[in-house]
Amino acid sequence: xxxxxxxxxxxxxxxxxxxxxxxxxxxxxxxxxxxxxxxxxxxxxxxxxxxxxxxxxxxxxxxxxxxxxxxxxxxxxxxxxxxxxxxxxxxxxxxxxxxxxxxxxxxxxxxxxxxxxxxxxxxxxxxxxxxxxxxxxxxxxxxxxxxxxxxxxxxxxxxxxxxxxxxxxxxxxxxxxxxxxxxxxxxxxxxxxxxxxxxxxxxxxxxxxxxxxxxxxxxxxxxxxxxxxxxxxxxxxxxxxxxxxxxxxxxxxxxxxxxxxxxxxxxxxxxxxxxxxxxxxxxxxxxxxxxxxxxxxxxxxxxxxxxxxxxxxxxxxxxxxxxxxxxxxxxxxxxxxxxxxxxxxxxxxxxxxxxxxxxxxxxxxxxxxxxxxxxxxxxxxxxxxxxxxxxxxxxxxxxxxxxxxxxxxxxxxxxxxxxxxxxxxxx
Amino acid sequence: xxxxxxxxxxxxxxxxxxxxxxxxxxxxxxxxxxxxxxxxxxxxxxxxxxxxxxxxxxxxxxxxxxxxxxxxxxxxxxxxxxxxxxxxxxxxxxxxxxxxxxxxxxxxxxxxxxxxxxxxxxxxxxxxxxxxxxxxxxxxxxxxxxxxxxxxxxxxxxxxxxxxxxxxxxxxxxxxxxxxxxxxxxxxxxxxxxxxxxxxxxxxxxxxxxxxxxxxxxxxxxxxxxxxxxxxxxxxxxxxxxxxxxxxxxxxxxxxxxxxxxxxxxxxxxxxxxxxxxxxxxxxxxxxxxxxxxxxxxxxxxxxxxxxxxxxxxxxxxxxxxxxxxxxxxxxxxxxxxxxxxxxxxxxxxxxxxxxxxxxxxxxxxxxxxxxxxxxxxxxxxxxxxxxxxxxxxxxxxxxxxxxxxxxxxxxxxxxxxxxxxxxxxx
Numbered sequence: 108x109x110x111x112x113x114x115x116x117x118x119x120x121x122x123x124x125x126x127x128x129x130x131x132x133x134x135x136x137x138x139x140x141x142x143x144x145x146x147x148x149x150x151x152x153x154x155x156x157x158x159x160x161x162x163x164x165x166x167x168x169x170x171x172x173x174x175x176x177x178x179x180x181x182x183x184x185x186x187x188x189x190x191x192x193x194x195x196x197x198x199x200x201x202x203x204x205x206x207x208x209x210x211x212x213x214x215x216x217x218x219x220x221x222x223x224x225x226x227x228x229x230x231x232x233x234x235x236x237x238x239x240x241x242x243x244x245x246x247x248x249x250x251x252x253x254x255x256x257x258x259x260x261x262x263x264x265x266x267x268x269x270x271x272x273x274x275x276x277x278x279x280x281x282x283x284x285x286x287x288x289x290x291x292x293x294x295x296x297x298x299x300x301x302x303x304x305x306x307x308x309x310x311x312x313x314x315x316x317x318x319x320x321x322x323x324x325x326x327x328x329x330x331x332x333x334x335x336x337x338x339x340x341x342x343x344x345x346x347x348x349x350x351x352x353x354x355x356x357x358x359x360x361x362x363x364x365x366x367x368x369x370x371x372x373x374x375x376x377x378x379x380x381x382x383x384x385x386x387x388x389x390x391x392x393x394x395x396x397x398x399x400x401x402x403x404x405x406x407x408x409x410x411x412x413x414x415x416x417x418x419x420x421x422x423x424x425x426x427x428x429x430x431x432x433x434x435x436x437x438x439x440x441x442x443x444x445x446x447x448x449x450x451x452x453x454x455x456x457x458x459x460x461x462x463x464x465x466x467x468x469x470x471x472x473x474x475x476x477x478x479x480x481x482x483x484x485x486x487x488x489x490x491x492x493x494x495x496x497x498x499x500x501x502x503x504x505x506x507x508x509x510x511x512x513x514x515x516x517x518x519x520x521x522x523x524x525x526x527x528x529x530x531x532x533x534x
Numbered sequence: 535x536x537x538x539x540x541x542x543x544x545x546x547x548x549x550x551x552x553x554x555x556x557x558x559x560x561x562x563x564x565x566x567x568x569x570x571x572x573x574x575x576x577x578x579x580x581x582x583x584x585x586x587x588x589x590x591x592x593x594x595x596x597x598x599x600x601x602x603x604x605x606x607x608x609x610x611x612x613x614x615x616x617x618x619x620x621x622x623x624x625x626x627x628x629x630x631x632x633x634x635x636x637x638x639x640x641x642x643x644x645x646x647x648x649x650x651x652x653x654x655x656x657x658x659x660x661x662x663x664x665x666x667x668x669x670x671x672x673x674x675x676x677x678x679x680x681x682x683x684x685x686x687x688x689x690x691x692x693x694x695x696x697x698x699x700x701x702x703x704x705x706x707x708x709x710x711x712x713x714x715x716x717x718x719x720x721x722x723x724x725x726x727x728x729x730x731x732x733x734x735x736x737x738x739x740x741x742x743x744x745x746x747x748x749x750x751x752x753x754x755x756x757x758x759x760x761x762x763x764x765x766x767x768x769x770x771x772x773x774x775x776x777x778x779x780x781x782x783x784x785x786x787x788x789x790x791x792x793x794x795x796x797x798x799x800x801x802x803x804x805x806x807x808x809x810x811x812x813x814x815x816x817x818x819x820x821x822x823x824x825x826x827x828x829x830x831x832x833x834x835x836x837x838x839x840x841x842x843x844x845x846x847x848x849x850x851x852x853x854x855x856x857x858x859x860x861x862x863x864x865x866x867x868x869x870x871x872x873x874x875x876x877x878x879x880x881x882x883x884x885x886x887x888x889x890x891x892x893x894x895x896x897x898x899x900x901x902x903x904x905x906x907x908x909x910x911x912x913x914x915x916x917x918x919x920x921x922x923x924x925x926x927x928x929x930x931x932x933x934x935x936x937x938x939x940x941x942x943x944x945x946x947x948x949x950x951x952x953x954x955x956x957x958x959x960x961x
Contacts, residue, residue, distance in 0.1 A: 139671060156585045165715035175718070178671040195675065244566060244605040248622065288592035291602070 108438060109191055109200035110134045111181050111369065113141050113164050115424040116401035117206035119431025120438075125171040129442065132174045133198060135191065139164055139178050142229060145424060146488065148269060150232035152276040153240075157229045181207065183372030186394050202396050202438050205369065205383070206431065209402035209422055212363035212380065222340045223360040226269060235359060239277075242356045243284070247291045260298045260355040262345055264337050265362030266308030268459040271320060273359060274301040275462035278327040299329045300355075302345075304336040304362065309467070311421060311457060316467040319476045323461045337362070364422055366403045378405035379419065387449035389434045395441065398434040401427030409452065424491075425455055458484045535865060536618055536627035537561045538608050538796065540568050540591050542851040543828035544633035546858025547865075552598040556869065559600055560625060562618065564607045566591055569655060572851060573915065575696065577659035579703040580667075584656045608634065610799030613821050629823050629865050632796065632810070633858065636829035636849055639790035639807065649767045650787040653696060662786060666704075669783045670711070674718045687725045687782040689772055691764050692789030693735030695886040698747060700786060701728040702889035705754040726756045727782075729772075731763040731789065736894070738848060738884060743894040746903045750888045764789070791849055793830040805832035806846065814876035816861045822868065825861040828854030836879065852882055885911045 108124060110117045113136040124132050140161040149155040168174045179193040184203065191198045211227060213219045224235045239261070246258040261277055263270045277299045285294045301308070301324065308331065309317045321331055339346040340360075346352045365381040375391075378384045382405035385391060389406070390398045402422040409420045420426045429452055437447040458468035458480065466480040475483060535551060537544045540563040551559050567588040576582040595601045606620040611630065618625045638654060640646045651662045666688070673685040688704055690697045704726045712721045728735070728751065735758065736744045748758055766773040767787075773779045792808040802818075805811045809832035812818060816833070817825045829849040836847045847853045856879055864874040885895035885907065893907035902910060 139667060156583050158583045163715075169715055177675055178668075240566060241605075248604055248606075288590075288596055 108132045108202040108204065109198055110204045110206060111184075111191065112136055112205070112207035112367070112401075113138075113176075114144075114206060114208045114401065114427065116208075116427035116431040116434075117204065118167070119428050120204050120206065120400070120435045121168065121174060123432055123435030124438070125168065125174055127173060127439075130173060130438075132171075133200075134164065134168070134174060134176045135179055135181055135193060135198065136164065136176070137178065137180045138228070139176075140229075141167060143491070144227070147226055147229070147232045148273045148276050150229065151226060151235040151239075151273065152280045153236050154276065154280070157233060161229050181369055184369065184397075186373060186391075186397060189396070200396075202441075203398065204431075204434055204438075205397070205399045205403050206401050206427070207367035207369045207403060208427075209364040209366055209380075210368060211360060212365040213360070214363065216339065219340050219360060222342065223264070223358040225360050226273065235357075238357060239280075243281075243289055243292070246296075247289050255292075256296060256298070257343065257354045258356040259292070259296050260300070260353075261357045261359075262300045262302060262353070262355040263359045263361060264302045264340075264345075265360065266301050266303035266331070266333075267311075267361060268309065268457070270301055270303075270359075270361040271309060271324065272460050273361065274299055274324060274329045275327060275460060275465070278324075278329055279462045282328065297328070300332060301329055302332045302335050302337060302347075304334070306334055308333065309459060312459070312467065313469055313474055316469060316474055316476060320459065320461055320467045323465055323476075327462055364402065370399075370403050380405075380422070382419070388437050388447040389430055389450055390437065390447075398438065400430035400434050404430060406450065408450075410454075420452060423457070426452060429453065458487065460484055535559045535629040535631065536625055537631045537633060538611075538618065539563055539632070539634035539794070539828075540565075540603075541571075541633060541635045541828065541854065543635075543854035543858040543861075544631065545594070546855050547631050547633065547827070547862045548595065548601060550859055550862030551865070552595065552601055554600060554866075557600060557865075559598075559602070560627075561591065561595070561601060561603045562606055562608055562620060562625065563591065563603070564605065565655070566603075566605050567656075568594060570918070571654070574653055574656070574659045575700045575703050577656065578653060578662040578666075578700065579707045580663050581703065581707070584660060588656055608796055611796065611824075613800060613818075613824060616823070627823075629868075630825065631858075631861055631865075632824070632826045632830050633828050633854070634794035634796045634830055635854075636791040636793055636807075637795060638787060639792040640787070641790065643766065646767050646787060649769065650691070650785040652787050653700065662784075665784060666707075670708075670716055670719070673723075674716050682719075683723060683725070684770065684781045685783040686719070686723050687727070687780075688784045688786075689727045689729060689780070689782040690786045690788060691729045691767075691772075692787065693728050693730035693758070693760075694738075694788060695736065695884070697728055697730075697786075697788040698736060698751065699887050700788065701726055701751060701756045702754060702887060702892070705751075705756055706889045709755065724755070727759060727780075728756055729759045729762050729764060729774075731761070733761055735760065736886060739886070739894065740896055740901055743896060743901055743903060747886065747888055747894045750892055750903075754889055791829065797826075797830050807832075807849070809846070815864050815874040816857055816877055817864065817874075825865065827857035827861050831857060833877065835877075837881075847879060850884070853879065856880065885914070887911055 108130050110120050113134050118141055121132060121134055124130050140163050143160045146155060146160045150157055150160055164176050179195045182192045182194060184191055189200050211225045225231050242258045246255050249255040249258060263274050281297050282294050285292050307317050309320055324331060336348040337345055338348050340358050343354055344352050345355055345358060370377060370381055370383050383399045383403055384405045385399045389400055405419055407417050407419050409418045430450060433450045440447050456470035458466055460466040460481060464478050464481050466484045468475045468480040468483055535557050537547050540561050545568055548559060548561055551557050567590050570587045573582060573587045577584055577587055591603050606622045609619045609621060611618055616627055618627060638652045652658050669685045673682050676682040676685060690701050708724050709721050712719050734744050736747055751758060763775040764772055765775050767785050770781055771779050772782055772785060797804055797808055797810050810826045810830055811832045812826045816827055832846055834844050834846050836845045857877060860877045867874050883897035885893060887893040887908060891905050891908050893911045895902045895907040895910055
C-alpha cells in the first residue's frame with residue numbers, strides 16, 4: 108500500500124494499517140513532518156513556534172515495522188502500470204491512497220501568487236511572520252506618513268475560517284505590540300482589512316454566527332469588505348472588481364483551495380476545485396485499488412444545515428480523517444474478499460476563533476460564541492494536536508500569551524534583503 | 535550614544551545606560567533579536583528550537599524610554615564626520631560603541647564558505663539541522679554503499695569549544711536517531727570527524743582537560759584528527775595539507791573567527807584577527823568618543839593559566855560582557871568629566887560540553903570533568919540565558935531530551951531543492 112501525503116487523511120490510513128503483517132505500507136511526503144495546519148495561523152502571528160504545529164513523521168511511526176517513509180515529491184501517477192513517479196525514483200503499488208491535500212486556488216491568475224503570501228505550510232507561515240515584523244521595523248523608521256500607512260496596511264483576501272482567524276490574530280498581535288514596543292508608531296495607524304468576494308463571511312457557518320463573528324472582528328479594529336472581489340494583486344496594489352485599487356504592504360491570500368496538482372496527472376475528468384470524483388467506497392470505479400481521500404476527493408452527500416440538497420464534502424480536516432479510516436477499512440476488506448463499506452460522515456460541526464478568548468462554534472447543531480466557544484475550540488484542538496510534547500508546548504505557549512500578552516517567536520530570520528525582497532519591490 | 539551590535543557586549547552597554555535621562559541610546563543591529571550563541575550548536579542538532587536561544591530586542595528594552603532600536607545593516611563608520619552609514623540611511627553620534635562581534639575566518643580562501651556550513655547565527659544553525667536530516671533521508675533510500683557512506687560522513691573543521699560541542703552533539707543526535715527511526719541504516723555507517731590544524735584540541739583549556747575531552751569524544755564514536763590542516767573544501771571533497779582528500783556530505787567550519795568587517799572600514803591598522811587595537815580604557819586614543827568592545831577589540835593583558843606573557847583578551851562572551859560594562863562606565867565618566875577607568879578582567883574560567891551529561895570545565899582554576907562539569911555548565915548557561923520564558927523552555931526541552939532521548943524540532947523546512955542544493959551539487 109502506497110500512501111501519497113501524510114496529512115490528516117494519510118495519517119489515519121497509516122495508523123489503521125500499522126502493525127499488520129499482511130500489508131507493507133510506504134508513505135511518501137515531500138516534508139518529513141505531519142503538520143497540524145488548523146493552528147498554522149498562530150505560527151504566522153508569532154503565538155506558536157513552528158515546532159509546535161508540526162511533528163516528525165518518523166517519530167510518529169517509530170514503532171511500526173510494516174511502515175517505511177520516503178521524503179520525496181510525487182510528480183505523477185500511472186494508473187495502468189500502477190506506478191508512482193517521484194523526483195527521486197519510481198514506486199510500484201498494489202493499493203494506492205491519494206491523500207496529498209490541497210493547494211491555493213488563484214483562479215488562473217498567475218501573478219497573484221508572486222505578490223501575495225499564503226498559509227499552506229510552515230515555511231509560508233514563517234514567511235508571513237517575518238514579513239509582518241519587518242514591515243513594523245521599516246515603519247518605525249519611515250518619516251513619510253503615506254508610506255508608513257502602506258507599510259502598516261494588512262489585507263487578507265478570503266473570509267473563510269482561515270481568513271477570519273488570521274485577521275483576528277493580526278489584530279491581537281499588532282495592537283499590544285505597537286503600544287508596548289513600537290512607541291514611534293500609533294496603533295491607530297494599523298489597518299487590517301478582511302476582503303470577501305461573497306455576500307457573507309464564514310460561508311459554511313449559520314447566519315447568526317456569521318454576524319457575531321463580523322461584529323467581534325470590527326470591535327477589534329478589523330475592517331471587513333464583503334461583496335468585494337479581488338481581481339489582481341501586483342507590486343503591493345490590490346485591484347478590486349470595478350477598478351478600485353488600494354495599496355498594502357502585506358497581502359495574504361486565503362480565498363480558495365483546489366486539489367493538489369497530482370489530481371491532474373491521472374488523465375481523468377476532474378470535478379469542482381479540481382477534485383477527483385470517487386465512488387461512495389472512496390475508490391475509483393475503473394481502478395478499485397486506487398483510493399482518493401480528503402481534499403483531493405470529490406464526493407457528494409454532505410448536508411449543510413437542515414434540509415437542502417446534498418453537496419460535496421467540504422475540504423476540512425475532519426472529513427479527511429474520517430475518509431482515511433474508511434479507505435483503510437476498505438483496503439483490508441478487499442484483501443480479505445469482504446464487501447467494501449460506503450463512506451458515512453459524522454458531522455461534528457465547525458468552529459473558528461476570532462481572537463484571544465473569543466470564537467464562534469457550531470457543534471452538533473448547537474451554536475456557541477464568545478469565551479465558551481473559545482474554550483471548546485481550545486479543548487478540541489488540544490485533543491487533536493498530535494504528540495504529547497507538542498500538546499504541552501502549545502498549552503504553555505498559550506497560557507503564557509494569555510497571561511502576559513507576550514509573544515515568543517518574534518524573530519526575523521534571514522537577511523532583510525532575502526525575506527522581504529517582494530515587499531521592497533512594492534515600495 | 536550609538537551602539538553597533540546587540541550581542542553580549544552591546545547589550546551590557548545598553549543595560550548600563552538604560553533609564554538615564556542624560557543619554558539617548560540608539561541600538562543598531564541587523565537582526566531584531568539578541569542571540570545566545572553559546573547554545574547555538576543545540577539548535578543545529580535539533581535539541582533546542584531557534585526561539586529558545588534568541589530573544590526579541592524590543593522586548594528586552596521594552597520599558598526604557600531613552601533607548602531606540604533600528605534593524606539595519608551597518609556598512610561603515612566615518613570617524614571624522616562622526617557618522618554611521620547603514621543600508622537604510624546615516625546615523626550621527628556623539629559617542630559610538632562598536633560591538634558588532636565576529637565573522638568566520640576562512641583565511642582568505644573564498645571557496646570554503648560556499649561549500650561549508652558555519653555556526654554564527656540562527657539561520658546557519660537551522661541550515662545545518664535541515665541539511666543533516668536531509669542527508670539521513672537521502673541515505674535511507676540510497677542503495678549504493680559508497681554513496682551512502684559519503685552522505686553519512688560529517689566533518690567538523692576546528693576543534694575549539696564550538697567544534698567539540700558540535701561533534702559531541704552530532705554523535706548524541708545521530709546514534710539514537712538511526713537506531714530508532716532509520717532502521718534501513720546502521721549506526722556504524724555514520725562517521726563524525728573532528729579536524730584540528732594544531733597539535734591539541736580545546737587550545738585554551740588545561741592539558742588534562744584536553745585529554746579527557748578527546749577520550750570522551752572517541753568513546754562516543756567521534757574520530758579526531760589533530761595536526762591536520764584543511765586547505766580546501768569543494769563539492770564535498772575536503773583537501774588536507776599534504777594533498778590527502780576525503781569525501782563528506784556535510785562539512786561545518788568552526789576553525790577561526792575574525793572581527794566583523796566593520797572594523798576594516800575605519801581606515802586604521804588592524805591587529806591579529808582583524809581586531810581594532812584599543813587603549814586600556816577601551817576607546818581609541820585619537821577618537822576618545824569611539825569605544826570598541828568584545829570580539830572587535832584588540833587589547834593585551836590576558837593571562838592564560840599561571841605565568842607566561844600577557845596575550846590579547848580572547849573572543850568570548852564573558853570578555854565582551856565585562857568590556858560592555860567598562861565602556862558604559864567610561865562614557866558616563868567622560869560625560870561627567872571624571873577620569874576613565876582601565877578595563878580589568880575577572881576570569882571566571884571556561885567550559886565546554888562534550889555530550890549528554892558530560893563536559894569539561896576550568897572554573898577559578900579548578901578543573902572539572904564528567905557529570906559534575908556538565909551540571910555547572912547547565913547552571914551557568916541557565917543563569918545567563920536571557921528572559922524567563924526562554925529559560926523555562928530551554929530547561930523543559932533539555933529535561934525532555936534527557937529523559938526520553940527524543941528531539942523536538944526535527945523538521946526539514948523549505949523544498950528539498952532549496953535547502954540542500956549545495957549537497958546535491960556534491961553528489
